[in-house]
Amino acid sequence: xxxxxxxxxxxxxxxxxxxxxxxxxxxxxxxxxxxxxxxxxxxxxxxxxxxxxxxxxxxxxxxxxxxxxxxxxxxxxxxxxxxxxxxxxxxxxxxxxxxxxxxxxxxxxxxxxxxxxxxxxxxxxxxxxxxxxxxxxxxxxxxxxxxxxxxxxxxxxxxxxxxxxxxxxxxxxxxxxxxxxxxxxxxxxxxxxxxxxxxxxxxxxxxxxxxxxxxxxxxxxxxxxxxxxxxxxxxxxxxxxxxxxxxxxxxxxxxxx
Amino acid sequence: xxxxxxxxxxxxxxxxxxxxxxxxxxxxxxxxxxxxxxxxxxxxxxxxxxxxxxxxxxxxxxxxxxxxxxxxxxxxxxxxxxxxxxxxxxxxxxxxxxxxxxxxxxxxxxxxxxxxxxxxxxxxxxxxxxxxxxxxxxxxxxxxxxxxxxxxxxxxxxxxxxxxxxxxxxxxxxxxxxxxxxxxxxxxxxxxxxxxxxxxxxxxxxxxxxxxxxxxxxxxxxxxxxxxxxxxxxxxxxxxxxxxxxxxxxxxxxxxxxxxxxxxxxxxxxxxxxxxxxxxxxxxxxxxxxxxxxxxxxxxxxxxxxxxxxxxxxxxxxxxxxxxxxxxxxxxxxxxxxxxxxxxxxxxxxxxxxx
Numbered sequence: 001x002x003x004x005x006x007x008x009x010x011x012x013x014x015x016x017x018x019x020x021x022x023x024x025x026x027x028x029x030x031x032x033x034x035x036x037x038x039x040x041x042x043x044x045x046x047x048x049x050x051x052x053x054x055x056x057x058x059x060x061x062x063x064x065x066x067x068x069x070x071x072x073x074x075x076x077x078x079x080x081x082x083x084x085x086x087x088x089x090x091x092x093x094x095x096x097x098x099x100x101x102x103x104x105x106x107x108x109x110x111x112x113x114x115x116x117x118x119x120x121x122x123x124x125x126x127x128x129x130x131x132x133x134x135x136x137x138x139x140x141x142x143x144x145x146x147x148x149x150x151x152x153x154x155x156x157x158x159x160x161x162x163x164x165x166x167x168x169x170x171x172x173x174x175x176x177x178x179x180x181x182x183x184x185x186x187x188x189x190x191x192x193x194x195x196x197x198x199x200x201x202x203x204x205x206x207x208x209x210x211x212x213x214x215x216x217x218x219x220x221x222x223x224x225x226x227x228x229x230x231x232x233x234x235x236x237x238x239x240x241x242x243x244x245x246x247x248x249x250x251x252x253x254x255x256x257x
Numbered sequence: 258x259x260x261x262x263x264x265x266x267x268x269x270x271x272x273x274x275x276x277x278x279x280x281x282x283x284x285x286x287x288x289x290x291x292x293x294x295x296x297x298x299x300x301x302x303x304x305x306x307x308x309x310x311x312x313x314x315x316x317x318x319x320x321x322x323x324x325x326x327x328x329x330x331x332x333x334x335x336x337x338x339x340x341x342x343x344x345x346x347x348x349x350x351x352x353x354x355x356x357x358x359x360x361x362x363x364x365x366x367x368x369x370x371x372x373x374x375x376x377x378x379x380x381x382x383x384x385x386x387x388x389x390x391x392x393x394x395x396x397x398x399x400x401x402x403x404x405x406x407x408x409x410x411x412x413x414x415x416x417x418x419x420x421x422x423x424x425x426x427x428x429x430x431x432x433x434x435x436x437x438x439x440x441x442x443x444x445x446x447x448x449x450x451x452x453x454x455x456x457x458x459x460x461x462x463x464x465x466x467x468x469x470x471x472x473x474x475x476x477x478x479x480x481x482x483x484x485x486x487x488x489x490x491x492x493x494x495x496x497x498x499x500x501x502x503x504x505x506x507x508x509x510x511x512x513x514x515x516x517x518x519x520x521x522x523x524x525x526x527x528x529x530x531x532x533x534x535x536x537x538x539x540x541x542x543x544x545x546x547x548x549x550x551x552x553x554x555x556x557x558x559x560x561x562x563x564x565x566x567x568x569x570x571x572x573x574x575x576x577x578x579x580x581x582x583x584x585x586x587x588x589x590x591x592x593x594x595x596x597x598x599x600x601x602x603x604x605x606x607x608x609x610x611x612x
Contacts, residue, residue, distance in 0.1 A: 052505050076508025083502035087365065091553025095279040103496050104508040108489055112280070121268030121276050130272040133279045136553065156507065 003028055003192070004049060004079065004160055008058035011041075011048040017056060018044040019216040026160070031186050031193045033203035036213035037237050042196045043084065043164050045213070049194070050081040050162050076104035080158035082149055084165050088137040094148050095133040098123055101155030123154035126189070127181060143174030150181065161185070163195045167202070175199070179206040200237075204228055204251040212236050228252040287557060290550045294563035301570035302347050306339040308578050341473060345532055346465040346573045346586070347566050348476045350539060352529035354565020355487055355558050357540030358547065359522040362494050362556050363515060364427050367601055370541035371406075371526040374431025377537070378438035379409020380530040385442050385457045389449040396471045398460065399531030406527030409434060410519060463534035463587025465573050472532040479528045483521050487558050490518050494556065536587045538594025539568050545601075 004026040012018045019041040026032060026049070034042045047053040049060055051067045059066040067075060080101075088097060101123065102116045124130045127147040137145060146166055153161055163182070167175040183206055185191045197203055203210055204224035211221040212228075214236045220227040233241045233254055240257040247253075306318045311334055320326050321335040357370040364374075371377050383405025387393035393401060413434055417427040442461070446454055460467065468476075493514035496504040504511050526540065543565035544556075550564075551557050572589040 047502075050506055052502055072505070072510060073508035076506065081502070081506035083500065083506065085500070086503040087498065087500035089362075089365070089498045089554040089556075091548075093279070093553070095276060096283070096554060097499075099280075100495055100499060101507070103492070106492065108492070117273070117276065118268055121272040124272045124276065125269050130269075130275050133275045153506075 002026055003063050004060070004194075006045075006049060006058065006060045009045075009048055009055055009060060010057040011044050011053050012056055013044075013053075017216070019048070019213075020056075021058070022216075022218060024049070024211065024218070026192060026194055027209055028192050029186070029190055030208040031182060031195070031206065032209040032211060033207035034194065034196045034211045034213060035198070035200055035203050035236070036219075040213045040236075041216040042213050044216075046081070046162050046164050046194065046196050050079060051075060052081070052083075073104050076156065076158070078158050079160045079162070080153045080156040081162040082153045082164065082166060084168075086149055088145075091136050091138070093133065094124075094129055094135055094137065094140075094151075095120075097137060097148060098129070098151045098155050101152040101157075104156060119157045120155045123151040126154055126185060127151040141174075142170055143177060146170060146174070146178055147181065150178070154185070159190075160192045160194070163193070165196050165198070167195075167197055167199065175202060182206070200228065200233070200254050201246070201252075204253065205246060205249055224251050228254070230257075283552065283555075287551055287555065287560070290547075291557065291560050291563065294547075294550070294560055294567065298347065298350075298563050298566040298570065301567055301574070302343055305343045305346065305570055305574055306335055308574070309334075309339065341468070341470065342466050342573070343570070344477075345468040345473055346569045348473065348480055349465060349468075349529045349533045349536065350543075350566030350569030351480055351484070351562040352476060352525040352565070353536065353540040353569070354543035354547075355484060355562040356522040356526040356529070357542075357565065358544030358556065358558055358561035359487060359490075359494065359518055360540070361544045362498060363518055363522070365498065366425075366428055367545055368541075369428050369431070370544070371522065372535065372537045372540055373435065374428060375413060375434035375438055376406050376409050376431075376523060376526055377530055377535045377540075378435045378442070379412075380406035380527055381461055381535045382438045382442045382445070383408070384460060384531075384534075385445050388457045388460065389445050389453045392453065395469050396475075399472045399475065399528070402531040403524075403527040406523055406530060409438065410523040414516075414519065459585070460534045462585040463536035463590075464576075464585035465533045465536075465569065466577070466586075467534060468532040472528075476528045476532045479524060483525055484558075484562065487518075487521050487525075490514070490521060491556070491558055494518060498554075498556070534585075534587060536569065536572075536590055538590045538597070539565050539572075541601075542594060542597055543568060 002025040006022055006024040009022045010017055010020040034045060036042045048055060062075060062079060099120050127150050129148050129151050137148060167178055179202055182193050186193050210224050210227055212219045212232060219235055220232050228243060230241055230243050233239055242255045242257050243252050244255055303315050303318050307313045307315060317331050318335055321332050322340060360369050360371050361367055380402040383401040384398050387398055387401035413430050417430045446457060449457060493509060496507050496509040497511060497514055501511050544561045547557055547560035547564045548555055551560055573586050576584045576586045576589040
């Protein structure tokens with residue numbers, strides 16, 4: 001069963017096709033990592049799945065309906081996306097920013113409701129940002145800031161959550177902290193999560209499913225233990241390596257040869 | 258389509274309380290600030306009508322404006338002589354303040370007010386061309402100004418278009434358009450006869466005393482229609498501020514929202530310019546001042562509009578009554594605004610938020 005599915009999807013910018021003819025099923029209730037070298041099309045695929053990029057050909061289906069046939073506001077109630085570089089308005093506080101995640105649930109004239117209040121409070125709880133509500137975003141550390149952005153996406157209260165390289169600019173400690181948070185959201189709130197990331201070891205450690213991409217095509221996909229091999233790493237990243245079991249979790253760990 | 262399917266845990270009491278407290282503080286501050294600004298603007302509106310060669314009391318002014326009692330002498334001074342100018346200052350200030358803050362938030366840059374991205378210059382060029390070449394006057398000049406502003410905005414929108422309009426690009430192109438238009442305006446003036454050139458120069462300086470009843474009525478009608486529109490669109494603005502990707506992920510139709518907001522802001526500024534000439538700096542200053550009062554990133558359009566009104570009424574008071582010889586309002590706003598612009602340029606660059 002899959003709620004989000006791409007069929008024969010071709011995406012690109014200007015005249016250049018970045019991914020073409022992709023078929024992807026996003027597994028419900030799982031954490032999926034899309035990995036690959038720079039410019040392999042993984043962010044493009046994510047943007048396509050979230051209707052930020054319109055398909056050149058093919059379609060993305062949400063609950064059986066093509067995204068193009070759905071109202072964008074209705075999509076936003078089910079499918080959330082945290083972009084790679086969202087913009088924080090100058091001086092904005094945590095409470096204000098997280099509250100803006102309620103946009104798709106508010107009408108032209110509707111005021112702030114108990115549902116909004118609950119969803120934002122839950123998002124603050126889940127991300128551990130309650131103590132920061134009055135702080136301006138720019139005063140926060142990188143790790144805190146990223147958790148606040150995740151809180152905004154959570155306040156949107158969607159079953160599916162896509163994140164575009166949320167760990168890229170974080171140090172290792174905060175990367176792990178964020179991935180643990182995503183893991184928790186998956187187990188506690190049953191969210192389907194798709195995350196684009198660079199670090200193959202962390203992807204194997206924290207995700208149920210890995211989609212490996214190279215040159216705009218999917219090279220392999222499956223459970224990390226099944227697909228992440230030395231051959232795959234050579235194909236995707238062009239690097240010789242040895243794959244050993246992670247000493248803590250037993251998931252595949254890539255060690256450069 | 259099923260919405261949320263998982264059973265959500267209840268939020269903790271701590272998060273609920275923290276959120277409620279911070280939201281309450283914000284709402285209260287916005288209410289207090291906006292009410293206070295409205296009171297200040299209203300007071301200045303009355304004061305403007307009290308002073309002059311024949312001094313009146315506040316009570317006399319209010320009684321006459323509200324038609325509570327008839328007194329031919331006072332009524333003539335208030336209703337016929339002073340009310341139109343005061344109303345123009347109020348309306349132009351509201352329009353410039355609202356328009357300026359919309360531009361600045363939309364383009365995510367405090368420098369991006371309509372007088373600095375060429376919209377006001379477009380209006381000026383068209384109006385001056387009308388005055389010089391077609392001997393236009395009155396409402397016709399307003400028509401030219403409106404057309405010029407809309408064309409300038411459209412031109413920039415088309416030039417700056419690239420997978421959506423990015424703020425930085427828009428401002429660079431706006432400045433280019435501004436310089437181009439001002440150059441053309443200079444050329445048109447150099448071709449003019451002395452009489453028309455004087456008229457055009459007077460219009461270009463900007464003065465709230467120059468609006469005719471038709472221009473004023475047009476502006477008031479637009480305010481009644483467009484200020485509520487701007488308030489409704491504020492929600493879109495709050496989403497757009499987070500960047501196009503984030504706004505679209507939230508379900509905002511970004512190009513549509515942006516076009517609606519730009520159109521609203523452009524018509525407001527165009528009609529203000531049409532009524533009073535290109536009065537500079539009010540649109541630039543109003544939004545940031547309102548945000549200072551409301552707290553960061555509040556972006557309250559009503560507050561910015563009221564700050565604009567208060568600024569323009571003050572500038573008019575200073576220009577007409579406090580100086581040895583009366584000056585056009587635009588000279589006063591320019592004199593006050595220029596140092597602010599320098600400060601803004603200096604601090605914006607230091608913070609690295611210029612883009």
